[in-house]
Amino acid sequence: MKRASQRVVEWFVDNLGRAASICYASLMNTRATSIAEEAERLPDADRIRLIEHLLATLDKPDSEIDEAWADESERRIDAYLRGETTARDAAVVIGKRLKP
16 A cells, blocks of 8 residues: 555646646745756655655644644543543554545
């Protein structure tokens, strides 16, 4: 099964291709444009790894979001323990969402 990021890149390449690259390149400085052009010549797998790496550098911790998720998980666990909800297998739930 392909990772979501790989499917996004493949969709981007198939649907937008070079035109989108030119558009984005016009918004970047010369160095960034040069790096982007070099990255476009990489094999798909390497481009995906590069995209994932760059996205990870943008994913900064946010204590407000972390606290909200912690509160939500506690709420869900408490509801489960009180019998107000049931558990579902994550692999089944996620698998249903990823099927084409």
